[in-house]
Amino acid sequence: MEKVIGIDLGTTNSCVAVVEGDTPSVVPNRGGYKTTPSMIAVTEAEKRLVGHIAKRQAITNAENTVYASKRLIGRKWQSPPVMAAKESAPYKVSEGPHDDVRIELRGKLYSIPEISAMILQEMKIVAEDYLGELAEKAVVTVPAYFNDNQRQATRDAGLIAGLEVIRIINEPTAAALAYGFGKKIDRLVAIYDLGGGTFDISILEIGSNEVFKVISTAGDTFLGGEDFDTRIMDWLVQGFMDDHGVDLRQDKMALQRLKDAAEKAKIELSGQNEVEINLPFIISVGQNEALHLQRSLRRESFEELCVDLISRTVDICAATLRESGLDKGEIEDVILVGGMTRVPAVQKAVSEFFGREPCKGVHPDEVVALGAAIQAVALVDEGSEMLLLDVTPHTLGIMIVGGYFEELIPQNSTVPTERSKIFTTVRDNQTAVKILVLQGESERAEENELLGEFVLTGLRKAPKGQIEVEVTFEINADGIVSVSAKDLETGLKQSINVTASSGLTPDEIKDMVEDSKDYLVDRRSTEEFDTARQDAEKIIRELDRMFSKVEEMVTGSEFGQEALAKAKDLIERSHKAIEARDLQMVLESIEILKRTQKMFKGVLARS
Ligand code: AMP
Numbered sequence: 001m002e003k004v005i006g007i008d009l010g011t012t013n014s015c016v017a018v019v020e021g022d023t024p025s026v027v028p029n030r031g032g033y034k035t036t037p038s039m040i041a042v043t044e045a046e047k048r049l050v051g052h053i054a055k056r057q058a059i060t061n062a063e064n065t066v067y068a069s070k071r072l073i074g075r076k077w078q079s080p081p082v083m084a085a086k087e088s089a090p091y092k093v094s095e096g097p098h099d100d101v102r103i104e105l106r107g108k109l110y111s112i113p114e115i116s117a118m119i120l121q122e123m124k125i126v127a128e129d130y131l132g133e134l135a136e137k138a139v140v141t142v143p144a145y146f147n148d149n150q151r152q153a154t155r156d157a158g159l160i161a162g163l164e165v166i167r168i169i170n171e172p173t174a175a176a177l178a179y180g181f182g183k184k185i186d187r188l189v190a191i192y193d194l195g196g197g198t199f200d201i202s203i204l205e206i207g208s209n210e211v212f213k214v215i216s217t218a219g220d221t222f223l224g225g226e227d228f229d230t231r232i233m234d235w236l237v238q239g240f241m242d243d244h245g246v247d248l249r250q251d252k253m254a255l256q257r258l259k260d261a262a263e264k265a266k267i268e269l270s271g272q273n274e275v276e277i278n279l280p281f282i283i284s285v286g287q288n289e290a291l292h293l294q295r296s297l298r299r300e301s302f303e304e305l306c307v308d309l310i311s312r313t314v315d316i317c318a319a320t321l322r323e324s325g326l327d328k329g330e331i332e333d334v335i336l337v338g339g340m341t342r343v344p345a346v347q348k349a350v351s352e353f354f355g356r357e358p359c360k361g362v363h364p365d366e367v368v369a370l371g372a373a374i375q376a377v378a379l380v381d382e383g384s385e386m387l388l389l390d391v392t393p394h395t396l397g398i399m400i401v402g403g404y405f406e407e408l409i410p411q412n413s414t415v416p417t418e419r420s421k422i423f424t425t426v427r428d429n430q431t432a433v434k435i436l437v438l439q440g441e442s443e444r445a446e447e448n449e450l451l452g453e454f455v456l457t458g459l460r461k462a463p464k465g466q467i468e469v470e471v472t473f474e475i476n477a478d479g480i481v482s483v484s485a486k487d488l489e490t491g492l493k494q495s496i497n498v499t500a501s502s503g504l505t506p507d508e509i510k511d512m513v514e515d516s517k518d519y520l521v522d523r524r525s526t527e528e529f530d531t532a533r534q535d536a537e538k539i540i541r542e543l544d545r546m547f548s549k550v551e552e553m554v555t556g557s558e559f560g561q562e563a564l565a566k567a568k569d570l571i572e573r574s575h576k577a578i579e580a581r582d583l584q585m586v587l588e589s590i591e592i593l594k595r596t597q598k599m600f601k602g603v604l605a606r607s
Helices: 052-056 080-088 112-131 148-160 171-180 225-244 252-268 299-324 344-354 367-380 506-553 558-579 583-605
Strands: 004-009 013-020 023-026 040-042 048-050 092-095 101-105 108-111 137-142 164-170 187-194 199-206 211-220 274-285 289-298 333-337 387-389 396-400 404-409 417-424 433-439 449-456 468-475 481-487 493-498
Touching: 004 112, 004 171, 004 367, 013 112, 013 367, 023 367, 040 112, 048 052, 048 112, 080 092, 101 112, 108 112, 112 137, 112 148, 112 506, 137 148, 137 171, 137 367, 148 164, 148 449, 148 506, 164 171, 164 367, 171 187, 171 199, 171 211, 171 333, 171 367, 187 299, 187 344, 199 299, 211 299, 225 252, 225 274, 225 289, 225 299, 252 274, 289 299, 299 344, 333 344, 333 367, 396 468, 404 417, 404 468, 433 468, 433 481, 449 481, 506 558, 506 583, 558 583
Parallel strands: 004 137, 137 164, 187 333, 211 387
Antiparallel strands: 004 013, 013 023, 040 048, 092 101, 101 108, 187 199, 199 211, 274 289, 396 404, 396 433, 417 468, 433 449, 449 493, 468 481, 481 493
C-alpha cells in the first residue's frame, strides 16, 4: 500500500504520524522530539529555519520569526484576530492583495498558506526520513470550528508544500478515531480540545462497527494557550510599568523574551505551585541603565488571571450539549486533547462540568496526528470498513432580501448532505437572481463569511413573487459545498462548486508550489553535502591521529614516503572540496580517503 501520513498542523506545535502494520505511531523529528514547534524564521543570510531551530533564535531575530500563524490562516484583513496580530506580533503583518494577510520577512512578503506550507513541508520531510521513501499523500487536521475559507487555505498550504491533501479532518474527530481505533467499543464521548490557539468541543458516538459519528461540535478559533500566555505577559508588562514607569511593549526583543517566559511559567505552573520569572537586562533606559524583571507567580494568581478563558470553554461545552439534546450524564468518556489540558485548573473545570474524571492514557499532543494517520490509511485501503461521519460546524445559507441570512444547511448537520428551498423573485420583471453563498450564525448576511456567488439569468419577466427558484446546497464527504439554483418554470439551472477562498489566486499558488520545490531541492542538496562533509571530516580526523605514527613507521622507505605525501595531498584536496562545497569532489575524495585509512590501519597493525 502507498505511504500516507497524518499531520496535526497545530498553532504552537505540529506532529506527524504513520500507520505501520496495524500500529499508528508518531514520527520523531531529527532532534528526537515528537512534536515540532510551528515556527519559521528567515535569517540574515536569507536562510529558512523551521521548528526547534527557528524557536531557538526567536529572541534575537524576533521580527523575522513567525509563530501562531494558524490564527491568521484563511482570515480577512479586517478581522479581529488579524488586527490583534498586527498590534502585538513582533513580525510585520500587512494587507495582502485579495483582502488577505501577508507577513513581511526580510523585505519579502509571505502569505499565510505559504508559512503553513513551510511547516507542512518540514513534517513531510520528518516522515520521509523515517519511512525512507516519499510521502506525498496526507490527511491534515484543522480545528472543528474552522470555516470553509480556513479549510481551503489549509488545503492550499498542503499543495504548496508538495502534498496531496487527501482529506481535511477535524482535530477532535481525529482524536476520537485514535481513541476508538481497534477498541471495538460502543461509547458516547466528549472530546475537549484546548490547544495553543483554538478550542473545540465535539460529541461523538464511537461504534464497535468502526463507525465514528459526530453528533455536534462547537468551538472558538481564537481561544487557546496563546491567550493564557498573553494574560501572563500583560501582568508582567503592567507590573514593570508600575515599578519602573517603562513600557516593555516598545521593545520587540523584550516582548519576545516576555512571551517565552510567560509560556514557560504557565507550563511550570502545571507541575508546581509557584514559579520565579527572571529576565535580567530586559531593557535599557537612559544612559544605558539596564533594568531587570523579577517576579514570582503563584498558581492561584495565574488561575485568577485566566478564569474567564476557562469559563468560556465550559460555556461552549454547555451550549453544544444543549444543541445536541444530550445530558452531561449520558457522556461515557471525556477525552482531553491539546497541550493546554495539562493545566490543572482546566482539568478541574472539565471534570466538574462533566461530573467525571477525563480518560487517562490518551496523549494530548499526539492523539490528533495518530487519528489523522489512521484516517489516511482508511482512505487508501480499499478493505477498510472504517466510516467517519462528521458534521458541518457552521450554518450554510444565502442572502435574501433586506440583507438577511436564510439558512439552508443548519450547523451540526451530518455530511454528506443535501437540502433545498424555494425562493421567489422580489421585483417585478426580475430576470436574474444573484445567489450569495454564506457561512455563519448571524442573521445579518454581512456578518457571515462569504464563500462564493453566482447569478441565475434568463428568468421570465413576471410580477414579483411569481417566478420560483429552487436553491439546493450539497456538501460531499470531502466537505466540498456545491450550490445550484433552478428556475422551476423552465428547468434552467445554474450551479457552482463553492471553492472557498484562501486569499490566493491559482497563479499565485502555482508560483508558490515552484518556490517550495526549489527550496526542497536546495535543502536536500544541502543535507546531502552536509552528510558527505561530516563523513569526510571524520576520516580526515582519524588519519590526522594516525599520521605521526605512520610517519615513524615508514622512515627510510621511499615507497612509504611517497604514500604519505599522497595522503597529505589528498587531505588538502578534500579540505578544498569542502570549502568549495563541491559535493561530487567530496564524495570522490571520501572513497580515496577510505582506502588511505585502510592502508594506514594495515601499516599500524604490522607495528
Ligand atoms: P497544542 O496546540 O496541542 O500543541 O498545545 C500547545 C499549547 O499547550 C501551548 O500553548 C503550550 O504552552 C501549552 N502547553 C503544553 N504543555 C503544557 C503544560 N505542561 N502545561 C500547560 N500548558 C502546556
